[in-house]
Amino acid sequence: SASTSTTNPPSKQFFHLHHMKSGGTSLSQWINCGISRQRSTETRPKIPTAQLSECSQTRYKSCIHDEHNYCRDRIGDAVTMTYCSPLAVTNYFGWNDADAVTMMRHPVKRVWSMFRFQTRRCFNCHTIQQVYEDIDSGNTTDYKDGLCLSQLSNHITRNLLKNVNVMDLDDETLLTDEEKVTDALDSIRNRFTVVGVMEQLEESIDLFSYSFPWLSVELEGNAVKCNFPHSNGSPKNNRCGENHSHWELPDEPDDETWKIIEEHNKLDMQVYEAALEIFELQKRAVLLDENIE
Numbered sequence: 001s002a003s004t005s006t007t008n009p010p011s012k013q014f015f016h017l018h019h020m021k022s023g024g025t026s027l028s029q030w031i032n033c034g035i036s037r038q039r040s041t042e043t044r045p046k047i048p049t050a051q052l053s054e055c056s057q058t059r060y061k062s063c064i065h066d067e068h069n070y071c072r073d074r075i076g077d078a079v080t081m082t083y084c085s086p087l088a089v090t091n092y093f094g095w096n097d098a099d100a101v102t103m104m105r106h107p108v109k110r111v112w113s114m115f116r117f118q119t120r121r122c123f124n125c126h127t128i129q130q131v132y133e134d135i136d137s138g139n140t141t142d143y144k145d146g147l148c149l150s151q152l153s154n155h156i157t158r159n160l161l162k163n164v165n166v167m168d169l170d171d172e173t174l175l176t177d178e179e180k181v182t183d184a185l186d187s188i189r190n191r192f193t194v195v196g197v198m199e200q201l202e203e204s205i206d207l208f209s210y211s212f213p214w215l216s217v218e219l220e221g222n223a224v225k226c227n228f229p230h231s232n233g234s235p236k237n238n239r240c241g242e243n244h245s246h247w248e249l250p251d252e253p254d255d256e257t258w259k260i261i262e263e264h265n266k267l268d269m270q271v272y273e274a275a276l277e278i279f280e281l282q283k284r285a286v287l288l289d290e291n292i293e
Contacts, residue, residue: 009047014099014212015081015090018053019159020151021113022105023198025232027208028082033226034215035080040224050074052093053084057146060085064092064166086169087162087187100191101208104275105198107156107268108261112253114151116234119247122148125240128253132260154267160184162191177267184271188278197279201228204279210286 016031018024028051035047052075054060063071075081075093083090090100105113115128122144123131134140135149143149150158161169163183168174175183188195194211196204205228209216217225240247253261262269 009079011048011077011079012081012095012098013079014101015083015095017087017090017100017102017159017192018082018084019102019104019110019156020055020084020147021110021117021232022156023103023196023201024084026229027101027103027196029231030215030226030228031080031082033224034212037219037222037224037226038214040222047079048074048077049080049082050078051082051084052089053082054147055084064089086159086164086166087191088164088166088169091162092166099193099212101194101196101212102192103196103198103204104156104188104272104279107265107272108258109199109252110156111152111261111265112257113234116238116249117232118148119238119240119249122151125238125247128152128257129260132264135264152261153264154180157181157184157267157271160187160271162187181267181270184267185274188271188274192278194282195275195278197275200279203283207279207282207286 016024016028018028032049035049039047050071052060052063052071059071063069063075072093081090081095081098083095090096090098112128115123115131119125124142124144126134126142131143131149131152134142135153140149157180158169161175161180161183164174194204194207196208198204213219215226217227234249237244237246238249239245252258
C-alpha cells in the first residue's frame with residue numbers, strides 16, 4: 001500500500017562489522033545490493049543505512065567525540081550499518097541488540113594482503129620484515145600516522161573488543177593480552193548471527209543467505225540479482241619498484257615472512273581458530289534445520 005512505502009522500519013536492526021582486508025568491502029557491497037533491491041520494490045518501506053569507518057580518521061573521531069555531530073542522527077536513524085571499527089563502538093551508539101555479521105580471514109593472509117594493498121602509502125616501500133623491526137624498536141617515524149601500523153599486529157582482536165570504553169580503545173595498558181583475547185572470543189562466540197570465513201567463501205555466502213534471505217542471489221518476483229562481488233584487490237602498480245615501477249609481491253608470503261607475521265599476531269590466531277569452530281557449528285546448525293524441515 002502507499003502508506004507502507006513511506007514508513008521506515010525500526011532502526012538499528014542489522015550491522016556488518018568490517019575487518020579491513022577480510023572481504024569486508026565485498027560483503028558490504030553485497031549487503032548494499034540486497035538493501036537496494038528491497039528499496040526498489042514499491043511496497044517496501046525506505047531502509048536508511050549509514051556507515052562509520054576508522055579509515056576516515058577525522059570524521060570517525062569527530063563522530064565519537066562530538067555529541068552534536070550530524071553523524072549521530074544518521075547512526076541513530078539507520079536500519080542497517082557498516083562499522084569498520086571496534087565492536088565497542090557499536091555498543092557506544094546503542095546497536096547492542098541488532099543482528100550482526102562479520103567475515104574473518106586467516107590473520108597472516110589478512111596482514112599480507114594489507115601490506116600488498118598499502119605497500120607505498122602506508123609502509124613506504126619497506127619490506128614487511130623491516131616494518132616489523134621498526135615497530136619492535138619503536139622507530140616508526142618513517143611511516144604514515146593512523147591505522148597503518150596497527151593493522152599489522154592483532155588488529156582483529158582489537159576490533160572484537162566490546163567490554164571497553166571507546167575512549168580507552170587505544171590504551172594498550174588497560175587490558176592484558178589474556179583479557180583482550182577473552183573479550184574477543186566471547187564476541188565471536190556470542191555476538192554475531194553469522195561469522196563468515198573468507199577461506200570458505202562459498203559456504204559463508206550460503207550461511208549469510210540462509211540467515212538473511214534478502215541476501216540471496218535471486219528473490220522471487222524481483223529481477224535484480226545480487227552476486228557476491230570481489231572488490232579492493234591489490235594495486236597493479238604499487239610504484240615501489242625501480243623508477244616507480246611495480247614491485248611484484250607474491251600472493252602469499254614465503255615461509256620466513258609467514259612466521260614473522262604469525263609471531264606478531266598470536267592473539268588474532270587464537271581468535272581465528274575460535275571463528276573456525278563457530279563456522280563449523282553454524283554449518284551443522286543449518287544442516288540440522290534443513291533436515292527438520
